[in-house]
Every structure is written in C-alpha cells, then in structure tokens.
Amino acid sequence: MSLVAEERSAVVLSQEDFEELARHAIRTNEALRMEFIGGKMGVKAVPDGDHGRIIAWLSMRCIQADSGWWLYTDQGLRVETYRNGNARPDGTLVPVDRFVGDGEWASTDGVLMVAEVTSRDSDTNRRDRVEKPRAYAESKIPVYLLIDRDTCEVKVHSQPDGVRYEQVVTVPFGKTVTLPEPVGVELDTEPLKDWAR
Template sequence: MVSVVEDRVLTQDVFEDLARHAIRAEEALRLEFVNGKLGVKAVPDGDRGRIIAWLTQICMQSDPNRWLFGEQGLRIESYRRGNARPDATLAPIDTFVGQGEWASADGVLMVVEVTSYDEDTDRRDRVEKPRAYAETGIPVYLLIDRDTCEVKVHSQPDGVRYEQVVTVPYGKTVTLHDPVGIELDTEPLKSWVR
C-alpha cells in the first residue's frame, strides 16, 4: 500500500514551532531550515567541542567585547526565511540580548561550522550554508573541514555568494578578514581529527 502525501510548503513559523517541540522531546535532536529544506544537525562530538573551545579562546584574546556563541539559532537567507544553528557565532557580547531562540543575524561578524561525519555534510556545510550565510550578509563564514583537513574562510558577501574563499590545509596560518581581524594558526587542528 502506498500513501499519498500532499506537498506542503513548510513555513518559517511552522518550522520554529516544530524545532521548539523537538528540542523538548529529545535533547539530541536539533533542526535547521536551510534552502527550504528541513535538516537535522548532528550532535557535537568531543573533537568538535574542543575545536570550538580553542576558537573561543582565540576570539576572546582578540577582543573581550565579542563572544563566540555556541549553537545560537539564527534567521538566515534572503528575507530571513531560513533558520540555522551554526556551531559558533562571533558577535559583540550583547548582540542576542532580548532575542529568542532564533535571533536576527544583524551584528553577527562570523559564523563557524565544523564538519560532522555524516552523509549530507558536503551539501549542507560546503554548498547550502555558504550561500545562505552570504545572502544574509554575514561578513565571514569559517568552515573547519575535518574530512579534508582544511580550513575555508569565506568573506566579502555580495548578497548571493561570498566573493572571496581562501582554503588552507591544517597547519597553515589564515586571515579571518575584517570585521573579525584575526590571524588563525591552524596547527592545533591536526590534533582533533579522526
């Protein structure tokens, strides 16, 4: 027997309500809504957590008035029709005060994704999210790619894509362009890959 399901468009309001209930039902389930598609974000592993802790220390040393927020939900894409939960978001420390679970991306300086070891990481972290973050106008997207042992710094969003993408292997130094303004030595990342 085949079930026929009528195609329905998932709206942002319905998604946010679904995500709120999913978090309450199962702590390990975290949802995103990127490029009109519902996605499940992998639960962070210990290496990912260590990478974010390392990056947090670097960001705090650079400017104590900014914070690298972990797992802050953001409204993204053109006209803010999507929702993402980056692994980390760099912003002035009071940026998200008074906002709910899904905050405006206004004031965000950088988003960070650390690849997970699942089958859709290529599409999600390397294709869909760079476009969505560029559409939102987030100045820097830092992708720490544990599959390829590379760091990709996307910068200069033009409203559709990032005009500049710099890729370096782990062990090299890379510039996180303004407004971040950090020289990032990626040598420690070699310790946190499988």
C-alpha cells in the same frame, strides 16, 4: 509509494511553523538540532568531543583578540533572504551582548562571523559546503569559517554580495590563515591536526 506520490505529499513549512516544530522537538529530545535551509528541514548530528574541542579553541582565539566578543554556540539565526531559513551555526561571533533579549532564533544583524565544523554525517557536504555558504552570504554575514575535518582544511569565506561569498581562501591544517575584517584575527591552524579524527 512511488517517487511522484512522495513528492506530492511533501509538506511545505513556513518559517513560523518550522520554529514551532523545532521548539517542540527540543522539548522532547534535547539531542536534536534542527535547521531549515533552502526550503528543506534538516537535522544536525550531535557534536563529538573533537568537534567541541575545536569550537573551544576557536572561542579562545576570538576572545583573546577582543574581550568584548563572544562565540555563541547553537544560537539559532534567521538566514536567507528569499526562503526565510533557520540555521544553527556551531559558532556565531558577535559583541557579547548582541543576543540579549532575542529568542531562540535571532536576526543576523551585528553578526561578525559564523563558524561550522564538519560532522561525521551524510549531510555534511550539502549542508556545510553548499547550502550554508549560500544562506550566510544571502544574509550578508561578513565571514563564514568552515573547519573541514574531512579534507583537513580551513575555508574562509568573505565579501558576501547577497548571493555568494566573492572571496574564499583555503589552507591546509597547520598553516596560518587570516580571518578578514570585521574579525581581523590570525589563526594558527596547527592544533586542528590533533582534532581532525
């Protein structure tokens, strides 16, 4: 099949169609983690042990800062204003009861921060460093934290203007970084050096 023919056979999905497909995929393969960002369907790699340890570390830091918060893992969010995307952040920081009554895909109302930890897959650059910052900024999520195991850096995106994050602070693992308000937490990133494999 030629490239032109492949492009013509592309399937256009609505957000509702994607959500139904994702529900079916989870029922048949629990290890599958699907997203729909920038009009493209993608699959996230299943996290490894170091990835999980980083999320546990971040959870502990957030809960120590405010016991009324919780860092939900794998809560689906409806993101993007113009394409109706669906993202499944590695961590979503919210008041503990924020998602009560919501289904698999929730609005971003009340979300304080989303966090992603890079995975060892070919889509990481496009997904975590390009598409998700844009989608989260469009959704006006106040803080996007990217823990980049490839570059051994933490990137804190803040001040979303509805198109992009106006502020991005990058620090190497081992330095302290401040997660701006509404989070307002300082993170000593030294432990991340042990989990960057």
